[in-house]
Amino acid sequence: MRILNVTETYAPFLEFGGPPVKVRALSEGLARRGHTVGVLTADWGFEKRLQSETPKIAAERSPFGWRNNENGVQAIYLPTWFRYRALSWNPAVKRYCRARLQNFDVVHIFGLYDLLGPAVAGACCVRKIPYVLEPIGMFVPIVRNFLLKSFYHFAWGRRLFEGASAVIATSDQEAKELxxxxxxxxxxxxxxxxxxxxxxxxxxxAFRQAHGISQDAKLILFLGRLSAKKSPDLLLQAFAELPADLEGKPLQLVFAGPDEGGMRAQLEEMAAQLGLRTRIQFVGPIFDGNKWAAYRDADVFVLPSQNENFGNTAAEAVAAGTPVIVTEQCGIAPLLANEAGLVTRHDSAALSEALAQMLGTGQTRAKLEAGCAKVTSRLGWEEPVREMETLYARLASQPT
Structure with a gap:
């Protein structure tokens, strides 16, 4: 099959979090299974990345923007004329659709609240090409810009969902929301x-040594965007309710990830007010080997989100052998509960209690750490890739 994945963000722009990692994994998995896979995405500074990335990216110019072929996937980075947060305006999308869209059997659109998806969806409807829509947890507005998001649904979102042949949910929670x-x-x-x-x-x-963290410290890790939706402030409050050490070992909290909306400054001020500034580190965005080093060195990983359609970072922590604590609002929670992690309410007292249980003298952490390998064996990309392959084949074979 010939498959086009449409996403606002794609590798090498991994600072945008889970979406570019997910789309890359699905795209490369389908390419390994013999399909022709293309990615249409926005250019967030590709030329600068060409100069700074190691190893170097072997890319070339195309009539529509930068073109990069990697691991069997051809990605087109449309020039960005305007950007606001993770939203871009890429007028070349219409020209691309006129010239190339008919070359694909099925299209998969990832995400909401951008302009690429509606433009490609409209072109698919005109050409009678089936498309799949994956909201990636954006369907229910949780924080920020409620009026703008309501306008988006009025102007584009409703038609985007109506025209889709299928809508992907990554958890039972997201399916119920949809x-x-x-x-x-x-x-x-x-x-x-x-x-x-x-x-x-x-x-x-390696991570502890790089950041001056004692090998004896009990390390609590938050890794992800420092955003209101992910509630790093809730974790900080829960941390403040714990003693300075447990079993004679100091507690250390690390926030790793890009700042969003000034959240880091709020956390730093909050930490200072609570008298915790020396026990907390902000290490900024980390990727690839540095990310896995952080997961591996943590005693516990915490994802305290208000709402999370799945929770990729929690899955990554488990894959590294580190038990996790997630809130009930995380879609991945049923896959981890009492096997590789604890599930708690979105409440600082409940989260603090879970941290004490995980890091205390009992056997909780040892039991959950032992369960990580079993859970990881059920979390590979092979099954999701096969499921997408089956869905695409069904949609592509239907009469238009």
Whole structure:
């Protein structure tokens, strides 16, 4: 089959979090299975990345923007004329659709609240090409710009969902949200996310050594965007309710990830007010080997989100052998509960209690750490890739 994945962000722009990692994993997985896979995405500074990336990216100019072929996937980075946060305006999308869209059997659109998806969806409807829509947890507005998001649904979102041949939910929680929002149940397809395990692992202790963290410290890790939706402030409050040390070992909290909306400054001010500034580190965005080193060196990983359609970072932590704590609002929670992690309410007292249980004298952490390998065996990308392959084949074979 000939498959086009449409996404606002794609590798090498991994600072945008889970979406570019997910789209890359699905795209390369389908390419390995013999399909022709293309990615249409926005250019967030590709030329600068060409100069700074190691190893170097072998890319070339195309009539539509930069073109990069990697691991069997051809990605086109449309020039960005305007950007606001993770939203871009890429006028070349119309020209691309006129010239190239008919070359694909099926299109998969990832994400909402951008302009690429509606433009490609409209072109698919005109050409009678089936498309799949994956909201990636954006369907229910949780924080920020409620009026703008309501306008988006009025102007584009409604037609985007109506024209889709299938809508992907990555957890039971997201499927229920979609159905409650009016998406016909017959359109909703449940397909979990997966996790990419590195070929080789960093040496134990590498992350701690790089950031001056004692090997004896009990390390609590938050890794992800520092955004209101992910509630790093809730974790900080829960941390403040714990003693300075447990079993004679100091507690250390690390926030790793890009700042969003000034959240880092809020956290730093909050930490200072609570008298915790010396026990907290902000290390900024980390990727690839540095990311896996952080997971591996942590005693516990925490994802305290208000709402999370899946929770890729929690899956990655488990793959690294580190038990996790997630809130009930995380779609991945049922896959981890009492096997590789603890599930708690979105409440600082409940989260603090879970941290104390995980890091205390009992056997909780040892039991959950032992369960990580079993859970990881169920979280690979092979199954999701096969499920997408089956769905695409069904849609492509239907009469138009």
């Amino acid at each position: 159905a409650a929002g009016g998406v016909p149940s017959g359109k909703i397809v449940l397909r979990r996310n997966g996790v990419e395990i590195p070929v080789s692992w960093p040496e134990p202790g």
